[in-house]
Amino acid sequence: MRAYRIAIIGCRGRGTAAARAYHQHPRTEVVAVCDLLAPPRQQLGDELGVAARFADVDAMLAAVAPDVAVVATGTEFHFDLARRCLEGGAHVDVEKPICTELVEADALLALANQRGRRIAVHHQGRVGASMRAVKGALAAGRIGSLRYLHGSGKGYHGGYGLMNIGTHTVNNMLAVGGSCRALSASCLSDGHPVGPADAIEAAGGMGLVAGEHITAVLEFAAGVTGVLVEHRFPRVDSTAYQLEVLGTEGRLLWRLGQAWWLPVPHYVPDGPAWQPLPLEPLAGYVAGTADEADYAYTDDLVRALDSGGDPECSGAAGTHVLEVLHGIFAAGASGQRVSLPQPERTHPLRRWRAAQGLPPAPVVPRGYAEWLAAEDRRLGRGGA
Ligand SMILES: NC(=O)c1ccc[n+]([C@@H]2O[C@H](COP(=O)([O-])OP(=O)(O)OC[C@H]3O[C@@H](n4cnc5c(N)ncnc54)[C@H](O)[C@@H]3O)[C@@H](O)[C@H]2O)c1
Structure with a gap:
């Protein structure tokens, strides 16, 4: 070969x-x-x-x-x-x-x-051992039928976090719930619904974003909904980055490098405890410098190239993730439910600023800490 x-x-x-x-x-x-x-x-x-x-x-x-x-x-x-x-x-x-x-x-x-x-988009978590364990347990019926999903980020500024971490979380939600048909969202900055002046360029070259606290409700093809929370915390907290999959008979929890199973649908303090799901590294993977999820992603791409098909993390799947992310900004700006795929493909926040007569959003610092400090100053908090 x-x-x-x-x-x-x-x-x-x-x-x-x-x-x-x-x-x-x-x-x-x-x-x-x-x-x-x-x-x-x-x-x-x-x-x-x-x-x-x-x-x-x-x-x-x-x-x-x-x-x-x-x-x-x-x-x-x-x-x-x-x-x-x-x-x-x-x-x-x-x-x-x-x-x-x-x-x-x-x-x-x-x-x-x-x-x-072929295009592959590097959402390696979707094919890594912990998501494989979650998807396997779901397919094996360990939580009964799917009820809903709940994903949360690391506590970055919501809009920035959505483009940075939310892209992985949304992709993992799509792996469980199927494609996203429609969504609604609340995007708040300084505790208020965002206005067009709150549509700002993000740190790290991630494009226009809006909202420190974002809560979105996604409607999936599987007929279930999921809630995605990207809220700014006082400090970034990577342990908050998780996806919970709730079913009629139990729950599954994905975390970075971990997967857990609760054998009852609702947590009760004196009920059964969360149990770790065994993680099985992909055949051929050797623990060392390469991360298992990156290796699994590589393996999936190799299989796709061999067969002339698309990898699981395909260009189309990555584009659908971006449809969800930009749909959330559109919904937060308009207060309206947004159907996907959206026919208008230009950035919803750029259109919003322009429609309100605002100039293009100003250039911002690239580094996250500096950018966040500048955003705090724009919102009238601390320093000149
Ligand atoms: N998949 C994940 O888990 C994950 C995690 C973190 C970041 N990311 C993504 O990875 C990307 C890169 O992240 P990073 O932290 O490695 O970036 P980085 O900015 O630290 O490094 C990027 C490198 O690309 C080089 N570069 C830029 N333009 C180039 C050009 N035209 N030709 C050749 N080299 C060029 C830069 O000199 C730099 O060395 C971002 O899109 C980010 O969102 C993914």
Whole structure:
């Protein structure tokens, strides 16, 4: 069986995590690394023993012609880089969220379709051991029939958290509930429903967002609803990042690297306790530098490329996640229930600002802490 040749674009945290999984998987080989900056490029090239190192994506595509190009840069660069990789003939593995705009995601899907290439969006949690345990327990009937879902983020600013962490949570909810047909949402800043001036550019190049506290109700194809909570906490708390799946006879809980089962539908203090579900690493995975979920995601992509089909975390699935995220902003802005997929594909918050005669949202700091401090000042809290 042939090995797929992989090129990594963006060699810091996420590019390194992806590269380690591609390096470990027996059917993939990292053949080139690319970063604008020399230190991360050299560090990753040295770690994996990859000699082909580039600062320019097009030069890398021309010299190496990889089977798969991994776009692991800041989110605002995903569209342009993924487009160039597809035009250069590669399949694309792009970090989440797929893009900052639905028009961009649509254009990537159309281009991939035209060129006969595949897009995978790096929502590795959906195929990792803990989600596999949750999906397996659900399929085995351990909670009876599905009743509803409840997902929550890490306590980042709600709008930023939605684009950053919510993208994984929504994707995991879609894996259980099926596609999202409609949604409604409350987006509050400083305790009040957001106004158009609260539609701001997010930290980390995640595009326009609105609301410190976001609560959304999602309606799934399976006929159940789910609540997604992305509320700003005084401090980020990663333990709050979880998805609960509630059924007629029990509950399942997904957490990062963990899965739990409660054998009764409602928790009662003197009732049965939550039990850990055993996590089974994917066959062939060896604990080491690569994360199991990244490895499972790689394995799923390899199978898709072998069969000519789509991976579970496909470009279409990643685009649907972005439809949900932007649908939540549209619902929060309008106070109306939003049906998906939305026919209007431009950013709902940009349209909202423009309709109210506001100029484009100002440029903001890229780092989260600095950005949050600037947002607090905009809201009239602390300092000048
Ligand atoms: N899947 C996950 O669990 C997960 C977790 C965190 C972040 N992310 C996503 O991963 C992405 C990247 O995150 P990160 O923290 O690694 O980013 P980062 O900003 O730390 O690193 C990105 C690297 O890309 C390089 N780069 C930027 N433009 C480039 C270009 N045109 N050509 C070559 N290199 C270029 C930069 O020089 C930098 O070294 C973001 O989209 C983020 O949302 C995903």
